[in-house]
Amino acid sequence: MERILITSALPYINGIKHLGTLVGSMLSADVFARFKKARGHEVLFICATDEHGTPTELAAMEAGKDVRTFCDEQHLLQKAACEKFNLGWDHFGRSSSPQNRELTQHFARQLWKNGFLEVRTTKQVYSNADGRFLPDRYVIGTCPHCGYEKARGDQCENCTRVLDPIDLIKSRSAVSGSDDIEIRDSTHLFLKQSEFVPKLRAWIDSHKHEWPQLVYSIANKWLEEGLQDRGITRDVDWGVPVPDDIADGQLKGKVFYVWFDAPIEYIGATKEWADANGKGNVWKSWWYDAKDVRYYEFMGKDNVPFHTVGFPVTIMGSGEPWKLVDRIKGFNWLNYYGGKFSTSEHRGVFMDSAIEILPADYWRYYLMANAPESSDSSFTFEHFASVVNKDLADVLGNFASRITKFCIARFDGKVPGEGEYGDEEKALIAEMDKRVAQYTEYFEAIEYRKALAELRAIWVAGNEYLTRAAPWTHIKTDRAKAAVAVRMGLNLVHLFAHLAWPVMPAMARKIHETIQPVAGDAAVIPWPSDPMAKELDQLEAGQPIHAAEVLFAKITDEQLAEWTARFGGAEPA
RNA sequence: GGCAGCGUAGCUCAGUGGUAGAGCAGGGGAAUCAUAAUCCCUUGGUCGGGGGUUCAAAUCCCUCCGCUGCUACCA
Numbered sequence: 165m166e167r168i169l170i171t172s173a174l175p176y177i178n179g180i181k182h183l184g185t186l187v188g189s190m191l192s193a194d195v196f197a198r199f200k201k202a203r204g205h206e207v208l209f210i211c212a213t214d215e216h217g218t219p220t221e222l223a224a225m226e227a228g229k230d231v232r233t234f235c236d237e238q239h240l241l242q243k244a245a246c247e248k249f250n251l252g253w254d255h256f257g258r259s260s261s262p263q264n265r266e267l268t269q270h271f272a273r274q275l276w277k278n279g280f281l282e283v284r285t286t287k288q289v290y291s292n293a294d295g296r297f298l299p300d301r302y303v304i305g306t307c308p309h310c311g312y313e314k315a316r317g318d319q320c321e322n323c324t325r326v327l328d329p330i331d332l333i334k335s336r337s338a339v340s341g342s343d344d345i346e347i348r349d350s351t352h353l354f355l356k357q358s359e360f361v362p363k364l365r366a367w368i369d370s371h372k373h374e375w376p377q378l379v380y381s382i383a384n385k386w387l388e389e390g391l392q393d394r395g396i397t398r399d400v401d402w403g404v405p406v407p408d409d410i411a412d413g414q415l416k417g418k419v420f421y422v423w424f425d426a427p428i429e430y431i432g433a434t435k436e437w438a439d440a441n442g443k444g445n446v447w448k449s450w451w452y453d454a455k456d457v458r459y460y461e462f463m464g465k466d467n468v469p470f471h472t473v474g475f476p477v478t479i480m481g482s483g484e485p486w487k488l489v490d491r492i493k494g495f496n497w498l499n500y501y502g503g504k505f506s507t508s509e510h511r512g513v514f515m516d517s518a519i520e521i522l523p524a525d526y527w528r529y530y531l532m533a534n535a536p537e538s539s540d541s542s543f544t545f546e547h548f549a550s551v552v553n554k555d556l557a558d559v560l561g562n563f564a565s566r567i568t569k570f571c572i573a574r575f576d577g578k579v580p581g582e583g584e585y586g587d588e589e590k591a592l593i594a595e596m597d598k599r600v601a602q603y604t605e606y607f608e609a610i611e612y613r614k615a616l617a618e619l620r621a622i623w624v625a626g627n628e629y630l631t632r633a634a635p636w637t638h639i640k641t642d643r644a645k646a647a648v649a650v651r652m653g654l655n656l657v658h659l660f661a662h663l664a665w666p667v668m669p670a671m672a673r674k675i676h677e678t679i680q681p682v683a684g685d686a687a688v689i690p691w692p693s694d695p696m697a698k699e700l701d702q703l704e705a706g707q708p709i710h711a712a713e714v715l716f717a718k719i720t721d722e723q724l725a726e727w728t729a730r731f732g733g734a735e736p737a
Numbered sequence: 738g739g740c741a742g743c744g745u746a747g748c749u750c751a752g753u754g755g756u757a758g759a760g761c762a763g764g765g766g767a768a769u770c771a772u773a774a775u776c777c778c779u780u781g782g783u784c785g786g787g788g789g790u791u792c793a794a795a796u797c798c799c800u801c802c803g804c805u806g807c808u809a810c811c812a
Contacts, residue, residue: 176811176812178812214812217811217812218810218811218812219811219812286810288810289810297810298810299810299811300810300811301810301811302810302811316811317810318808318809318810318811319808324738324808325738326738326739326808329810377742378741378742381741381742382741382742382807384741385740385741385807385808386809388740389739389740389808389809391809392809394809395809395810398810421810422811422812423812426812465742465806465807466806466807466812467812469807469809470812496742496743496805496806497805497806499805502804504805534749534750538742538743538750538751539742539743539744539750539805540742540743540804540805540806541749541750542749544748544749546748547748547749547761550748550749550761550762551749551760551761554760554761555760555761557772557774558772558774558775559774559775561772561774562771562772562774562775563771563774563775564771565770565771565772565774566770566771566772566774566775567770567771568771569770569771570770570771571770573770574770613750613751614751617750617751617759617760620760621759621760624775624776627774627775627776628775628776628777630770630771630775630776631767631768631775631776631777632776634768634770635770636768636769636770636771637768637769637770639770650770653770712771713772714772715772716772717772718772718774
């Protein structure tokens, strides 16, 4: 048994997440956590809302609320949406928690003590009208290169050139539109990332074959381009305050940059979990000197630099034996009809509306079977409907339906005990041994598309078997032969429930219950651990079963038309 | 501009040196237990363009084109 620590990239607090964020971090982490739990490992699965930073302050202002209240509300909304998707983490914390404040300050003190922080003065844009410093991208003006009038201070969207806010012509605040802005000196703490290049290089290279190519390439790129020191404080109000004992109080009133404290919240949320469950110092056994723990991180590609460079530097620089990640699973983007999902323009499908139109497991299966693993991929309702209808309704749902109903019609709704498994059954068992082993391997490798293609092939093998065994034909002449096929069919349904649980926990339970109640307290439906000869011959003769009514309803053309109209599909951005 | 990823059948994607693959869609057939659901067979691609290395290239090299992202103060 292993101890498995799993974290999902923290969803930002500024609104309900869309399907792309869901598949790339929270859902993929949940599916893996369930898989490991199903295999009997000790798993701790941690997530939290990432609450600090300028966008939060501005969103709260726009909502007419103070930041704390805004975050309180948004946290609960996101938590509720995630629970509806059956994201089964052990704790869903908040980066604004006291635990994270304490840990963030601890890491900063360690870095300061070890000489890896440096005070530097930088030029910052200050808006008099807004009474605040503005990050570069919140300054807009005319691009000096192409004349585009809405260029942002960090980059011109029109000509894609990288800019400095000082370069802009007629620069103004993106918040208020006021041109009453000026450049002020501001003092900040810089993390000396450049000193960690050899250590990072060795660490990253040691994981070259364990991380997806995407992750390694991004990490490598940052080192190749020459790692710069990075400012880890900001001139805003909402964040973890820099303690006075760092740099003799020169940074009074400033807070840590959101990307400094956000990954530390993985540890913070673990402490929140321990505190909330009376587990005292147990949280530390997962993170500090935790040589027996294997740590997995799940994230979209935008988060990769922070997890392969920033956070590791924080940990290495602390001089303390905090756990570094073992495996990173990174994802590309899920697009919406070829364009971007956009929170600000509300383009695409978001978690709250997705769950309104269909149960979580429809989405969970589709998203994992089509996860953007090797390249960006595109969500369309047409594709979604075809996958749901074919894979879930026709191949899986109908299989459970046809065999349970036949059993009820011809065998009194009880597992028939007559006959012995013959050549047909032995061939199926041999095939299933292979396929289940392959499915398990893909899961261990965190290759979701391949894993789910194998899962589907397993369902298809069930249908193929049933066609060959044809109990509806044998029932007329050889009742025992028909009984064998029905018994095997019911065992298959039972097996399918176990195999599907990490991906579709609610439907797996429902499928399982058509055959028999889930054993134990049923928090987990375990992974099949025995050879298929045993797994597929475990139902007791005479045991009653129930009809699998429509498990997965098909998506109709009318629904498809309604949803594309409602969510604005069809025309790519 | 620089860097990274991607470009394979109508669609979604596997495939990193050895005769081009899967699922869906399309065509034909079988079966009639089932949500008209299943099963079998099958049509379909000069692997983005061009050049090179090699006995052999989707795969390695060069070059061009296209899409996406990053470019360090959005997260």
